[in-house]
Amino acid sequence: MNSIYKYKLNILLGILCLILSQKASSKALNTEQPPNVIFIFADDLGYGDLGTYGHPYMKTPNIDRLASEGTKFTRFYATGVTCSPSRTGFLTSKHPASFQKYMAFHGFSGRTTITELLHNNGYYVGHIGKWHISGNENPPIGTYGMDYIKIMGNAEDDDIGRDDDIFTEAEKFLEKRSKSDQPFYLNVWGHISHYAVDPSDQFPKEFEDVKLDASRFDKYYQKKLKKSIELNQDIDQSFRNYLGDVYSLDLAVGRLLKKLDELGLADNTIVVFSSDQGPAPVRMKPKKDPKLVANMLGWAGGLRGGKHEQFEGGVRIPFIIRYPNHVPEGKVNTTSVLSGLDWLPSLCAITKTPYSVNKFEGKDVSKVWFGEESNPERYLYWKTNSPNGSVSVLKNNWKLHYIKKEQKYVLYDLEKDKGETKDISLQHPEITKELIDKAKQWNSTLPTSYIKGEGKKNKRKSK
Template identity: 45%
Template sequence: MLGTTAAQAAKAADSADRLPNIILILSDDIGYADLHSYGHPYAKTPSLDALAAQGTRFTQHYVTGVTCGPSRAGLMGGLFPARISQSVARLGFSGQTTITDLLAERGYTNGHFGKWNLGPSATQVDGTYGIHRVKEIPGIKAGEHGRDDDLFDAAIDFIRENAERPFYVNIWGRSTHRQVRAPQRLIDEFSDLKVDREQFAAPMQKNFDRCLRFGCDLDATMRTYLADVYSLDLNVGRLLAVLDELGLAEHSIVVYSSDNGPAPVEGNKYGEWPTSNTLGYAGVLRGGKHDYYEGGVRVPFIIRWPGHVPAGRVSDDVTSFIDWMPTLAAITGMEALPQPLDGEDVSDIWRGESRERSKPLFWRVNRNASLAAMREGRWKLHYHTRRNRPPRLYDLEADPGETENLAEQHPEVVEAMGVRLQAWVDSLPDNYVRPPRESEQ
């Protein structure tokens, strides 16, 4: 309820049988290396860096899709998006159980604020998928802290109202989706910034070159982009302060991540420079949004859960949002889960263990005869399952930037992985429902 005091909230949170609150902060198109703690030379992200220092930062966490809609569908539903015979972003889940359905049954009060991407407007109502409050907020007008102010405000109000019971909250922001924008006062925080291209890894140089070909000012574009990232960080700081105020920080799982890699530089198509462009950074990783390369599917992932997740740890274990449902189910004591599920319980890895994952990761768009990709152990295979194109095999431990194709040197790996990848592709729907054409952003 509104007006819950810190003492009341702390008393409720200290209950021995209280389930942990769960907060997922998901950015839109932020790249793997767009945070200071992930290696950006100029980014200002003190709140997210502090969250990483208080929890664990993962270096090999993956999304389930290469664009916004499929990525979120895999996270919420526990299936690789290509296994779903329709576009969830346009048509919804159509009866598939979601993690919020399960948590509602477990006694959680669930909220969703910001970007939706889980069905048409008719599904954006309270009660959809077990979400008690659904509030899609476009994030068009920048507020004091940035364009995600309104959705963080709504999420904070929801947390205050439900501080005495376990809650789950999706906070799905718009930063840094095109068009990139930020309040001038935040852009001014970077007024002295001059881009030194030598401070960026090789894949970023193509983005710089493309930006210049379109006539942009690199310094101004970078300032605006980083101001948008900084605005997200300011809102995260506001949220974390409220958890402290209410005495909920010790009893809350807070996760920060992104839905896919950085968007491509697309020129002056959507407005005037610099707001029409993006300069997201994936470090040494090749590619970005729309790509199966690491820059498109590997994203920052930070989790804080005091007393359960080690503080100050950096984990190189391979995890994915396909694991979101089974992992939260294990943490909250659920036993009956929908089948099949493509992910695995990685709560042991969250808690500090280190191990190989037991299930491979797969990516493919929901279109037949298209490229598919697979990660298993150290190996990443890009494979045209129905076209006569040579496969590409990369050793991600030695070459995370996927610069050297080792398919000819390791035909036995290509053969073994190819068989498993083809079997997975053969299990996918023969046909996909095609709604009216519309960009799945």
């Protein structure tokens, strides 16, 4: 009897252990920690301004490392051609031209933001650095759902990179959040490479042997170099100053990545690096220093245009994402056409944050981030916050612009002509008409007047 009793007892204990282990496993799966998110946003950094995106002189080993440990996209688009509109598109998943009141002065007019949604889903949300998304430069805690806000300008210390203070503050943020189990989202928005590019001497010295060979660049950039020479004859030094400025940003990114490693946060943190739009032009304005304007040598990587323009150089931006064991390492996605509008719905999908799909313009492209090569079925549009601004529209590789000076539409095939040099609208009348119709239809849904900073309305002129 004792042996039979022991036998039955062992069977019961075995079954009990199996049940308990299954429950523990199920509980572990259900309590998997949501990922943290860090969004590093450069300012006016060109599509070609990073080593990993092909710059022949730039040194960006830390950002390049981020790309090698994650995925780099070559067809990622900003939603605007200046700072505030682009940031608006990322945070609200709404096209900036749909806002009647200009966002830099009036905010988002009650529109829902990704930061608000994540906060409501249990995230601790922080913002450090440049703001430019409301007229209040001292926004209270709770603005856009943010739990921590520290707006910062360029570093005042001449011996450090001008974004160093922002990244130092971000490191402090990580140290505090590492002591909590609460997931976090953090904007780290810098000022490089916005005017004025005036780096500490130590950073251009990293490039003291560089002698600029203009033949290594495209015709658009060569024109930019000529304008720089008109303002400052020492083109090599102007060029080194720009290289040094971006290099200082890369070093700051490196310190942030190192801090993630030290705190054991790297494996469960999504890190994204991008820029708000293309590089600023070399354009002299009153009260600006000619030598500093000459330093504005951002490169669009062979694309036409830059900041303020809806050509590819103004709206195509670098986009790098790292999320260990989820995003493929060392992958370069050259086929998927993505937008800053997709930031909100994609993060909501990954973090299991509830949101109303039909309320936003972007698409959930999280599967593309995770390695799938596909394109959302849609059109992408651009227009400045002006009633008389021209509309540009993109469908896959077809790009349509309306050229006001010539009063005509032009069409480009970006697969064969990424520099937008050859108008093929006459050769492709059907796709031209389709895109013109789409542009007019979309434009008809936008405000007919816009309110800038002083509350004055700009009205659409009658045609």
